[in-house]
Amino acid sequence: MRAIKILLLLLALAAAVAFGGYRYWLAQLESPIAIDTDTLFEVPRGAAFGQIVQSLEARDIIESAWPYRVLARVEPDAVNGLRAGEFELEPGMSGRELVSKLSSDDVVTYRLTVPEGWTFRQMRQRLNQAEKLDHQTSDLSDEEIMAALDHADTHPEGQFFPDTYRYHKGVSDLDILRQAFDRMQSTLASVWADRDDDLPIDSPYQALILASLIERETGVPEERSEIAGVFTRRLEKGMRLQTDPTVIYGMGDAYVGNITRADLRRQTAYNTYVIAGLPPTPIAMPGAGSLNAAVHPNDGDSLYFVAKGDGSHQFSATLAAHNAAVRRYILNGD
Structure with a gap:
């Protein structure tokens, strides 16, 4: 009888110790983590949970890794959803909230803006400068990039939609290009x-x-359809488009900020002062406004326009009126 009492006492003590240990473990997971400022922590792709908690302990983000190792054994589902990426950890969050954060889609993201009217060359430069992006295209030619995107026979200019793209560390520049390409194709198809x-x-x-x-000719949204109307009427009449941005594009690196009369006469595939109709490819990345204007040109009789110097243009129906506008806005009345 005495032996039974001793055994029951030992079992009770063991249960108390176990229960106390369980409560202590829970308390560790519910207590705030060990940081006092916002901290960026990266979960590497393919890292095991044990490696992650060891890194958290080494960086003094958590006081000890053992409660998390126990969690992995007791509640394996709680740690199976960890994802790769960078996470912003905040003071005061508990151990369980930490694990939940590392299992969420709340990764740190970055912004990359491609303005309307940029060329593919400018877009490539922006991609090469973007932080935390996996730069896979830096050493590729334009043709090799299009082949990597499964569009080997497509000229890249104009094929990518200008916008702000969000990405997280580990995303590649090819991923951004693929998003922008698909966005332009779907937008163009809808507009057409x-x-x-x-x-x-x-x-x-x-x-x-x-x-x-249209995109390169004006930054004034309300003018786009009017400029589209001028170009449309010129195409219908067989008139040359005579738009300076095509001259600049055709000059390439030879353009240093000014267009001369010799440049206007120079024979290039893009110079619409010497070629009939449209140039062979786009000269920039148009936004949705210019795409819509191209297929919804304004009615009217204007065939000419000249920059006023404030970003807007003076439109004219006759060459005489246009020449007068040129004298007023370009030649300062001379």
Whole structure:
């Protein structure tokens, strides 16, 4: 009888110790982690949970790794969803909240903005400078990039939608390019399907080319359809488009900020002062506004426009009126 009492006492003591240990373990997980400022922590791709908690302990983010190792054994589902990426850890969050954070989609993201009217060359430069991006295209040619995107026979200019793209560490520049390419193709397809009747352009690609000219000619949103109207009427009449941005694009690196009369006469594939119709490819990345303007040009009779110097343009229906506008705004009345 005495032996039974002793055994029951030992069992009770063991249970008390176990219960106390369990409560202590829970308390460790419910207590705040050991940081007092916001801390960036990266979970490497493919890292095991044991490696992650060891790193957390080594960086003094948590006081000890053992409660988390126990958690992995007692509640394996709680640690199976950890994802790779950078996480912003905050003072006061508990151990359980830490594990939940590392299992969430709340990774640190970065922004990359591609402005409307930029060229593919400028977009590549921006991608090469972007922090935390996996730079896979830096040493590739334009042709190799398009092949990597499974569009080997496509000229890259104008094919990527200008916008702000969000990404997290580990995303590649090819991923951004693929998003931008798909976005432009879907936007262009939608715009083309809703186009006006009897346009002097025959394909979505021609609409893309025309939109790029509009994009480079004005930054004033309300002018886009008016400029589209001028270009449309010129195409219908067989007049050359005579738009300076095509001259600049055709000059390439030879352009240093000014266009001379010799430049206007220089024979390039893009110079619309010497070629008829549209240039062979877009000259920039147009935004949605210019794409819509290309397929919904304003009615009217204007065939010319000249920059006023404030970002807007003076539109004219006759060459005489245009020359007068040139004297007023370009030659300062001379």
